[in-house]
Amino acid sequence: MDSMRQKTREEIELIERARRMVPALKARTAQADRDFKVPEETIGELQEAGLLRALQPRAFGGYEVDPRTFFEIQMILAEGCMSTAWIYGVMGVHPWQLARYPIEAQRDVWGEDQSTLVSSTYMPVAKVTPVEGGYRISGRWGFSSGSEHCQWCLLGGIIPVEGEQPAEHGTFLVPRCDYRIEKNWDVLGLRGTGSHDIVVDDVFIPAHRVQRTNNTSLEATPGRLVNSNPIYAIPFAQVFSRAVSTSAIGALQGAINEFRANAAAHIGKHGVKTAEDPVAQSTVAEATILVDSLKLVLERNYAHLMALAEAGEFPDVETRLMYRYQSSYVTNVCAEKASELLRCMAASGLYSTNPVARLFRDLHQARGHIANNFQAYGRSLGAVQLGLPNPDPYV
Numbered sequence: 001m002d003s004m005r006q007k008t009r010e011e012i013e014l015i016e017r018a019r020r021m022v023p024a025l026k027a028r029t030a031q032a033d034r035d036f037k038v039p040e041e042t043i044g045e046l047q048e049a050g051l052l053r054a055l056q057p058r059a060f061g062g063y064e065v066d067p068r069t070f071f072e073i074q075m076i077l078a079e080g081c082m083s084t085a086w087i088y089g090v091m092g093v094h095p096w097q098l099a100r101y102p103i104e105a106q107r108d109v110w111g112e113d114q115s116t117l118v119s120s121t122y123m124p125v126a127k128v129t130p131v132e133g134g135y136r137i138s139g140r141w142g143f144s145s146g147s148e149h150c151q152w153c154l155l156g157g158i159i160p161v162e163g164e165q166p167a168e169h170g171t172f173l174v175p176r177c178d179y180r181i182e183k184n185w186d187v188l189g190l191r192g193t194g195s196h197d198i199v200v201d202d203v204f205i206p207a208h209r210v211q212r213t214n215n216t217s218l219e220a221t222p223g224r225l226v227n228s229n230p231i232y233a234i235p236f237a238q239v240f241s242r243a244v245s246t247s248a249i250g251a252l253q254g255a256i257n258e259f260r261a262n263a264a265a266h267i268g269k270h271g272v273k274t275a276e277d278p279v280a281q282s283t284v285a286e287a288t289i290l291v292d293s294l295k296l297v298l299e300r301n302y303a304h305l306m307a308l309a310e311a312g313e314f315p316d317v318e319t320r321l322m323y324r325y326q327s328s329y330v331t332n333v334c335a336e337k338a339s340e341l342l343r344c345m346a347a348s349g350l351y352s353t354n355p356v357a358r359l360f361r362d363l364h365q366a367r368g369h370i371a372n373n374f375q376a377y378g379r380s381l382g383a384v385q386l387g388l389p390n391p392d393p394y395v
Helices: 009-027 029-035 040-048 067-080 082-098 103-110 236-243 247-265 278-310 317-344 346-350 355-366 374-385
Strands: 118-131 134-144 152-159 168-175 180-182 196-206 210-212
Touching (some): 009 029, 009 067, 029 082, 067 236, 067 247, 067 278, 082 103, 082 236, 082 355, 118 168, 118 196, 134 168, 168 196, 236 317, 247 278, 247 355, 278 317, 317 355
Parallel strands (some): 118 152
Antiparallel strands (some): 118 134, 134 196, 168 210, 180 196
């Protein structure tokens, strides 16, 4: 993906392990869709390959890879199964966030088992009550991807005003014994992500398990004093937003791969090969250059974010808004290109067993995530470009 940056031997090996998993992931897509869950076998293989520890601190058995490597792994996995790549992005980014928590919270999760997994749902719906030593929270959150595979969950809520500290979004780290999963994930696409609801009934969360989500100061992210790699200094929104859009790039590449194989062999009712259809030729070429362009933007943006982090600098508001807008744009344009590929397959493409149809469904599901609402993020960027205040408190 990047010819300019020198990857470490470790990074190359992780990428190769991901590539070797693609055929097996592809073979399990129907099962994942049927079960509303990525198979346990797949999670075991991701664990064994170390892929879910890509962004985990070395102090807890992780690799601390450059985010560009993490996202390259995610794109490769998506060529086989977008549901797997989606939960890889979500579950795989949580060790990055946890690395910024107080060291006590990191020990709570990884102290006994460094392969412990964490799910999330950042919707700020928690009822939050400050108490001695922390908070009590209650609530019901939707869309917790991969939750059945995890032993902890990161939950969103608004931390009330405290002294000089304003009210702001907080992330509450909750153990599996303190919440229940309500299975309600029956959807069009990304069925294997098992993005069920999480319910909490009045539990205590100690202060060390709470983070002011978008605050990158050392006071708010004390784990960075221990985990000093610059990757942990990038703003939260810049990392998480890409975790829920980048699998779309790999999924579109997967659709291109399937379309090419099919078009070479398929002969339509009128005796013409799909490969000979001028519309099919243009469509596959346009999809290919879109994948290339989206990868280049991702690479450029993270090269810049890493350079700023290494210099101890913070990206300005217009840069943050533009990069977030570009991230949200990904699923939408990929879904449109998958739609065009599917159209070129005519009626034969509409069988549920067609991999392009599955990726079409997955991509359209992905564009519904709030972090992929490109119209909203575009308006925020445009407002700032035109001299108005930044309307997005989460960037």
